[in-house]
Amino acid sequence: MAERADIKDFLTTRRARLTPEQAGLPDFGGRRRVPGLRREEVALLAGMSVEYYVRLERGNASGVSGSVLDGISRALQLDDAEHAHLHDLVSAANDGKRPSRRRTRTGYRQISENMQRTLDAMYTVPAYVQNGRLDIVATNALGRAMFSEMYVDEHRPANFARFLFLDSRSPSFYFDWEDAARQTVALLRSEAGRAPHDRALSDLVGELSTRSHAFRTRWASHDVREHRTGIKEIHHPAVGDLHLTYEAMNPTSDRGILFVVYTAEPGSASHERLQLLANLTATNPSAPQDYPSR
Structure with a gap:
């Protein structure tokens, strides 16, 4: 039932943000009972019957093909992350199995010694390994120093979402806290689509939803994104x-x-300051969180 509800909420929120004008449809004016596109308009753009689309939006994904989802993605102008998320939601609703390209999971575990050596060799740049729940699985010394504020709290593993929404240091740590919050929730929402039965992820989302109104309201938006490159x-x-x-x-x-x-x-x-942080880390590698504030 949770998977069906996720499909409904995701499609509804995507439909609500798109106007007829943006979709290339004529707007005949008059009062619209719903924001954004109507269901029949999405069906028209996707090349399917209204009944078929309504059935899917209600969470009944039985027998839905990839080409149908591709058509809906084009109609709703989904980006790559949203397109992949829709496929994940439908796969989970059908049989709980992940597509082979997304079958690996992100449990908290130790990385290989070779990967840790690779991290440690990168001493001039901050680097770390994270899982889909945004836990820091491993890091080099400069990476730990850069995110030293996350390690003040003794909760382990250090987690970007928990720090951002539950730690009073985060608003002064991030230049644009609102943007960081939006991106963090979108990353967790994407992971929830890939791993709907990840108990640790469900526990994290439940904790954040209970303790943070800011997280709870953003989670309801059903926005998703991939974590590849950025600022x-x-x-x-x-x-x-x-x-x-x-x-x-x-x-x-x-x-x-x-x-x-x-x-x-x-x-x-920033390059000079990063070099300074590397020098500070070299002289005090065991306690980067104890640097004097600037």
């Missing part, structure tokens, strides 16, 4: 403002985790 802007307590870019990669040995590396533009103030 991270933070205020570090030791070295000040850092404007960094990141790349996230799936190790070939385990697609259930991401290898994330941050860099700064050479010659920039």
Whole structure:
């Protein structure tokens, strides 16, 4: 039943955000009872009967083909992350099995010694490994130093979502807390589609929903995204403002985790501050959270 409800809520929220004009349909005016597109308009754009689309939006995904989902994705103008999420939701509703391309899971576990050595060798850039629940599974010294505020709390594993929504330090740590919150929830929502039976993920979402109104309202939006490349802007307590870019990669040995590396533009103030943080880390590698505030 939860999977069927997720399909309904996801399609409803995607439909509500798209106007007839944006979809290339004529708007004959008059009062519309629902925001965005009507169900019959989505069905028209997707090339299917209204009855068929209504059945799917109510969560009945039995026998729905990939081509049908592709048509709905085009009609609702879904991006790649949303398109993949819709496929995941339908797969979970049908039989609880993940597609082979997404079969690996993201339980908290130790990484291989070789991967840890690779992390440790990258001493000039912050790098870490995270799972789909946004737990930090492993990190190098500079990565731990960069996110030292997350390690003040003794809860382990350190988790980006828990820090952002439950730790009073997060609003001063992130330049744009609202954007970080929106992206974090969207990443967790994507993972929930891939791993609907992950008990640890369900527990995390339940904890955040119970303790954080900010999380609860964003979770209801059903937004999703993938974590591949982007910009991270933070205020570090030791070295000040850092404007960094990141790349996230799936190790070939385990697609259930991401290898994330941050860099700064050479010659920039952020590059100099990152070098300073590396020097501080080299002299005090065991307790990066004890740096004096700046």
